[in-house]
Amino acid sequence: MTPPEGMERIVRRLALRGPLDEADKDAIRALGFVNRTIEPAAYLVREGEPPTICTLLLSGFAYRHKVTGEGERQIMSVHMPGEFLDLQNIFLEVADHNVQALTRCEVAAVSAATIRELAEAYPRVGRAMWIETLIDSAIFREWIVNVGRRDSISRISHLLCEFALRLEAAGLARDHRYEMPMTQEQIADCTGLTPVHVNRVLKELGRMGLIEREKRAVTIVQWDRLRHLGDFNTRYLHLEEGGPTNIASAR
Amino acid sequence: MTPPEGMERIVRRLALRGPLDEADKDAIRALGFVNRTIEPAAYLVREGEPPTICTLLLSGFAYRHKVTGEGERQIMSVHMPGEFLDLQNIFLEVADHNVQALTRCEVAAVSAATIRELAEAYPRVGRAMWIETLIDSAIFREWIVNVGRRDSISRISHLLCEFALRLEAAGLARDHRYEMPMTQEQIADCTGLTPVHVNRVLKELGRMGLIEREKRAVTIVQWDRLRHLGDFNTRYLHLEEGGPTNIASAR
């Protein structure tokens, strides 16, 4: 079973998305999440399979991807500790993409059916989970823009900015400095570029003095310039808690 | 008020996503949707504004887009009659993108707050709406792949296949023949290409005998070859009703 800290983390995260009362919180605590360790590159969800489990990422990174008929991979999102890994497929007949561990991960797992029942029995909890999936969607949309309409240097700058803020939100980065959890090949798969070109762009960003790199550690030296170059606006991340949901409930 | 046909269309569409009982259906019918006509190019949602209304598209087409700092537009999705237009923003503090009418549209509108209350009071209705947003997400993900990892001819072939099936599902096309609701410039904004290149690719698809065009009318002459060229697999559209939701409820 998930230790109390893991449990409370879930409760706290969901409570950010809309007020939950004690019965809601107890229902989450009673779910019986089971902890598992997932090895790097192991699949958590496989395209074409019906969704059976739903997991919360406690530590490590995971990513969502598809492979084209030509064998090229496109990563559609990267998940950080504290995020649900597969609320996206939970109500669909089959998963339409893969979810794979990027690094070694600790996850808390429950059956997908349990989550579906929880959402129906506790509407406020269901709404909080729904909002989690809507924020995933907002990030998907921004990635469509990134990959569709920005040039290589902007795409990578944008990704570096997004990671900085999301990692800071997860408590894994400070002062625009973090450990990049991906290889350059994986960055290429996020941005629709080739690994060779990603390397050249990263070097160029270093040469321009916008970032510094030391192995996988990235420091964004000139945040404002990088943000401008990457056409990065935080709006789509919906980092501030409390949207209209909270307003409505405060009436 | 929305005439009974519009109302029943909503009820039927949501009931496809998970069983609804009579109380659920009556709650939807009681919402008091108001019909409106929206002129082509009018905004239904504007980036940065808090979501206030939620609309169901009764006729016509609408699209979701963002504009980059460089002024380039990226379309993230196109909506067809029968689809909800802005469940995506309804629980978020501000809209992170625009929704605009592509053609003249008839919509049924209610306040966003009403929808939020409905979802909380009637969990099965909430779940059905949640599933609608999850299917939108599945399409967003496929578009990331399309724009990130397919070449121009595959991207456009993929888009043509997607439209054929979605329009057929909406009852607006038959035999892989339909009226394309977009200009070539808008197709370019969906696929991350330039209008000039879109034109050349469409001509090429014609020359290859895969499609025929007559003004905006498109006929897919060789479905299997176009589908193969576009690396198109219907899975992500989740067109078959009844996923695990229905299985669970059938227990």
Add this chain to the structure above:
DNA sequence: CGTAACTTTGATTAGTATCAAAAATGGTGG
């Protein structure tokens, strides 16, 4: 400490963009 994975560099090519302009189409007001 050897080997596989990852990063870096160089040379060349391919695929789309860009720029420019003509042809076709569609709507609108006189």
Add this chain to the structure above:
DNA sequence: CCACCATTTTTGATACTAATCAAAGTTACG
């Protein structure tokens, strides 16, 4: 109903971004 103007589609010539191919360094790790 026709003439006109704006929008859309089409074509051609050229430029440029990022891909490809190849291979040398570098790092991580069993």
